[in-house]
Amino acid sequence: MHALVIGGGIAGTTTAIALAKAGIDATVHEAYDRDSEGVGGWLTLASNGIDALATLGLGTEVTAHGFPTRTMRLSNHTGRVLAEFPMAPERPDGLEVHTVRRSDLYRVLRDAATARGIPVTYGRRLVDATPRPGGGVVARFADGELVEADLLVGADGLRSAVRTIIDPGAPAARYAGLLNTGGYATGVTLPPRFRADPGVIEFCFGRNCFLGYSVAPDGSVWWFANPASRQEMGRAELAAISEDEWRRRLHALFADDDLPAALLIDGSDHIFAGWNTYDFPTVPTWHRDDMIIVGDAAHATSPASGQGASMAIEDAVTLARCLRDDGSVAAAFADHESLRRERVEKVVRQGKRNGTGKTAGPVARVIRDKVIMPMVASRAAKTGASPSEWLFGHHIEWDAPV
Numbered sequence: 001m002h003a004l005v006i007g008g009g010i011a012g013t014t015t016a017i018a019l020a021k022a023g024i025d026a027t028v029h030e031a032y033d034r035d036s037e038g039v040g041g042w043l044t045l046a047s048n049g050i051d052a053l054a055t056l057g058l059g060t061e062v063t064a065h066g067f068p069t070r071t072m073r074l075s076n077h078t079g080r081v082l083a084e085f086p087m088a089p090e091r092p093d094g095l096e097v098h099t100v101r102r103s104d105l106y107r108v109l110r111d112a113a114t115a116r117g118i119p120v121t122y123g124r125r126l127v128d129a130t131p132r133p134g135g136g137v138v139a140r141f142a143d144g145e146l147v148e149a150d151l152l153v154g155a156d157g158l159r160s161a162v163r164t165i166i167d168p169g170a171p172a173a174r175y176a177g178l179l180n181t182g183g184y185a186t187g188v189t190l191p192p193r194f195r196a197d198p199g200v201i202e203f204c205f206g207r208n209c210f211l212g213y214s215v216a217p218d219g220s221v222w223w224f225a226n227p228a229s230r231q232e233m234g235r236a237e238l239a240a241i242s243e244d245e246w247r248r249r250l251h252a253l254f255a256d257d258d259l260p261a262a263l264l265i266d267g268s269d270h271i272f273a274g275w276n277t278y279d280f281p282t283v284p285t286w287h288r289d290d291m292i293i294v295g296d297a298a299h300a301t302s303p304a305s306g307q308g309a310s311m312a313i314e315d316a317v318t319l320a321r322c323l324r325d326d327g328s329v330a331a332a333f334a335d336h337e338s339l340r341r342e343r344v345e346k347v348v349r350q351g352k353r354n355g356t357g358k359t360a361g362p363v364a365r366v367i368r369d370k371v372i373m374p375m376v377a378s379r380a381a382k383t384g385a386s387p388s389e390w391l392f393g394h395h396i397e398w399d400a401p402v
């Protein structure tokens with residue numbers, strides 16, 4: 001069996017690696033003309049995502065490049081701590097949430113694909129795909145080449161072409177009302193009132209902008225900011241914002257807060273190019289004929305969930321198990337969807353709730369600080385069992401039959 005994987009991001013590369021483990025050949029076709037070395041900021045990789053990576057022998061290879069993130073602390077614009085929680089419930093296998101640079105994660109995945117002999121071609125944009133008579137798929141790329149395979153996996157992200165090939169009526173992603181930028185600050189000493197304990201990720205509700213940061217073992221501070229923007233910005237419009245302009249805007253947004261934002265902005269050599277953030281409440285059709293979508297193409301979640309990459313990795317491993325065990329591609333796709341849909345849509349709903357709190361107005365801010373947060377904190381202190389066990393405790397038993 002041969003699979004075409006469209007998209008060489010987290011979902012695509014991991015899918016190809018998982019398929020190889022299941023004994024299925026795959027080739028990865030990535031639209032960009034080069035790999036993503038050095039691209040992008042950082043992300044938190046949840047313990048459930050690391051569990052899924054571990055089934056492919058890549059858990060410690062990835063976490064070795066990052067650092068454990070055990071606690072999340074929420075503060076308001078005055079720096080007052082509103083609540084503090086464990087990032088995730090403890091797992092019997094000891095796996096923990098880690099913070100990693102995107103480029104390190106991509107490099108480990110790319111090297112693992114190369115080591116397994118998986119061909120990855122760059123500068124190959126899929127434009128169309130049609131079912132082959134008698135089964136399989138014919139894919140057409142922008143360079144005009146036609147490639148045949150037994151199945152096609154669309155791991156082509158938020159603006160997935162495969163999603164609309166499968167279902168021309170598929171919904172577009174929902175804009176989440178927030179932009180995202182950030183940086184890596186070096187040589188910065190945070191005053192003690194800003195705490196900066198190892199293993200803690202600080203989330204601060206600024207008056208006008210949300211700030212997140214964590215101190216890496218080398219003392220650098222990895223941070224992001226979420227300026228609210230009612231309007232979704234065009235790609236060209238975002239690209240036209242220079243680093244200096246981002247610095248100016250961020251300084252202005254945090255000017256009235258008692259947060260370390262200015263230190264972080266000034267301590268960073270580069271400010272990440274801005275992104276819009278999105279999610280999908282639901283994508284009704286994940287597969288048709290011998291084509292399926294995985295990762296953000298099927299269920300992008302707001303970055304506020306901290307789970308998008310982990311969901312993509314879980315998808316990859318689950319789909320490979322289904323294709324290994326089921327008698328047909330159709331049965332495997334159906335099993336994959338039944339194992340995945342409820343879980344990923346619950347994550348999307350949770351991410352939406354987390355993201356909404358980032359843009360509170362003056363009244364909502366008081367309710368959040370005086371009513372909601374104390375309630376949440378006391379509930380978390382009282383309950384022994386973590387309410388997010390279902391999410392972070394997820395384990396994929398590779399050897400078990402589907």
Ligand SMILES: Cc1cc2nc3c(=O)[nH]c(=O)nc-3n(C[C@H](O)[C@H](O)[C@H](O)COP(=O)(O)OP(=O)(O)OC[C@H]3O[C@@H](n4cnc5c(N)ncnc54)[C@H](O)[C@@H]3O)c2cc1C
Nearest residue numbers: 007009010011031043044126156157295296303307308309
């Ligand atoms: C600001 C921000 C912060 C985030 N923080 C976190 C976090 O802390 N933790 C977390 O788990 N997740 C986080 N996420 C989400 C996470 O980044 C995504 O869920 C994850 O990258 C999805 O991977 P993917 O491979 O499905 O999609 P993508 O990473 O988008 O990859 C899709 C790939 O397909 C390629 N492609 C597109 N169209 C075609 C085509 N027609 N032909 C060929 N190739 C194509 C693209 O070039 C791209 O390389 C964050 C996201 C954002 C935007």
